[in-house]
Amino acid sequence: MSSIPDLIKKKRDGETLSDEEIKTFIQAVAKETMQDCQIGAMLMAIWLKGMVDAETSTLTREMMSSGDVMSWPKEWAGHVVDKHSTGGVGDKVSLVLAPALAACGLKVPMISGRGLAFTGGTLDKLESLPGYNVNQSAEQILEILESVGCCIVGQTKKLVPADRVLYAMRDATSTVDSLPLITGSIISKKGAESLNALVLDVKFGRAALYKDLESAKKLAQSLVNAGNSLGMRTGAALSSMDGVIGRCVGNSLEVIESVETLKGKGPKDLMELVTTLGGVLLKMTGSASDLSEGKKKISDAVIGGAALKKFQNMIEKQGVAKETAHSLCSAKTDYFSIMRKSKHQVELKTPAEGIIEDIDGLVLAEITHNLGAGRSKAGEAINHSVGAELLVSLGQRVGKGESWLRLHYDDRAPTSNQMNRLKDAVTVGKQTDTPKQHPSFVKELLLPDAL
Ligand code: IUR
Numbered sequence: 001m002s003s004i005p006d007l008i009k010k011k012r013d014g015e016t017l018s019d020e021e022i023k024t025f026i027q028a029v030a031k032e033t034m035q036d037c038q039i040g041a042m043l044m045a046i047w048l049k050g051m052v053d054a055e056t057s058t059l060t061r062e063m064m065s066s067g068d069v070m071s072w073p074k075e076w077a078g079h080v081v082d083k084h085s086t087g088g089v090g091d092k093v094s095l096v097l098a099p100a101l102a103a104c105g106l107k108v109p110m111i112s113g114r115g116l117a118f119t120g121g122t123l124d125k126l127e128s129l130p131g132y133n134v135n136q137s138a139e140q141i142l143e144i145l146e147s148v149g150c151c152i153v154g155q156t157k158k159l160v161p162a163d164r165v166l167y168a169m170r171d172a173t174s175t176v177d178s179l180p181l182i183t184g185s186i187i188s189k190k191g192a193e194s195l196n197a198l199v200l201d202v203k204f205g206r207a208a209l210y211k212d213l214e215s216a217k218k219l220a221q222s223l224v225n226a227g228n229s230l231g232m233r234t235g236a237a238l239s240s241m242d243g244v245i246g247r248c249v250g251n252s253l254e255v256i257e258s259v260e261t262l263k264g265k266g267p268k269d270l271m272e273l274v275t276t277l278g279g280v281l282l283k284m285t286g287s288a289s290d291l292s293e294g295k296k297k298i299s300d301a302v303i304g305g306a307a308l309k310k311f312q313n314m315i316e317k318q319g320v321a322k323e324t325a326h327s328l329c330s331a332k333t334d335y336f337s338i339m340r341k342s343k344h345q346v347e348l349k350t351p352a353e354g355i356i357e358d359i360d361g362l363v364l365a366e367i368t369h370n371l372g373a374g375r376s377k378a379g380e381a382i383n384h385s386v387g388a389e390l391l392v393s394l395g396q397r398v399g400k401g402e403s404w405l406r407l408h409y410d411d412r413a414p415t416s417n418q419m420n421r422l423k424d425a426v427t428v429g430k431q432t433d434t435p436k437q438h439p440s441f442v443k444e445l446l447l448p449d450a451l
Pocket residue numbers: 176181182183185186
């Protein structure tokens with residue numbers, strides 16, 4: 001068996017590692033028998049020399065096998081699904097999609113993350129709801145899936161321990177943006193959920209990890225290959241991420257928008273993402289005969305209220321008081337009697353009359369993050385009430401001095417520099433007779449076979 005320095009040298013010299021060698025590396029990481037400097041050197045060698053598809057698949061499989069792998073009752077075979085997003089601004093898709101899929105008869109053991117950098121985390125958003133508990137044991141997850149069909153929970157310590165080590169080291173060694181390392185990290189965690197089908201929402205644009213469609217497509221293809229190599233039917237949507245998904249950014253505000261969407265009053269772009277990603281999963285599991293039937297089933301589950309019922313049951317099972325869950329999901333809800341409203345709100349005005357041409361989602365995300373909606377270090381507390389609400393849509397005609405954004409803030413007030421950046425985040429174009437439609441978010445689908 002090769003020694004660890006031999007393995008590092010082999011990758012450093014650009015050679016392909018064998019299955020056995022990758023296994024040796026990952027087991028040494030998981031058992032903590034490898035020195036930090038060796039892990040760092042191997043990560044940098046992988047970053048510099050890359051991996052061929054077969055190596056990436058083996059890396060992913062070995063990472064998955066470094067800890068517990070979930071198992072499900074055999075009656076669920078073919079019906080266990082999840083989705084993963086590479087991170088967007090105002091990305092609340094999971095909150096609507098998980099219950100919609102459950103309403104369509106699928107099982108969704110959604111293991112989500114927390115926000116770091118400027119993108120929010122699904123777990124943080126749900127924790128805006130008093131009582132919501134993201135920590136659920138394997139037995140509790142099984143019970144919630146049995147009775148409701150979906151859960152949204154945090155990662156347990158026993159799931160993919162190799163990723164926990166590698167992820168921290170990648171951050172410390174500037175090796176986060178490596179295709180095989182991102183692929184291994186994301187897909188190993190989904191593999192450990194023992195899914196039958198997985199859909200990935202790979203974002204591109206100014207507020208995404210990858211700025212252009214071509215590099216996002218490379219990541220999507222790598223993720224799709226690795227997912228399929230583990231036996232999960234895996235598809236991906238490439239969706240643009242320049243503005244905001246829906247109209248709200250910030251934890252409580254995004255929960256409110258998700259619940260409104262589940263009441264059938266959601267914005268078009270959010271519904272498009274939800275129905276497309278859900279439609280792909282329904283098709284991949286054979287629950288719909290084609291993509292358009294899949295999209296329709298998801299849309300019906302949302303518009304008809306079945307998904308809202310699942311959401312209500314899910315949050316109740318995860319610790320929200322019965323009366324609170326009921327009141328949140330009733331026809332007329334005073335959301336701020338359930339979730340705290342920020343102490344201050346300020347409205348920003350349009351600089352001219354015309355058409356809303358552009359809204360810079362990255363600026364909104366960064367500033368709300370800095371006002372307390374996000375964290376800059378793992379473990380830091382966040383302020384759920386901080387955020388921003390768009391009061392206009394792209395393509396909308398506006399007059400001069402109309403409110404276009406409502407900023408919610410608490411004790412950390414925006415500086416004049418932050419206010420100026422926010423003011424510049426909207427572009428009002430020349431007035432024309434025909435306002436532009438909202439741009440389509442999903443640009444392309446990568447599917448295991450043609451749907
Ligand atoms: N999310 C993950 O789970 N892993 C990664 O490497 C990245 C995002 I980048």
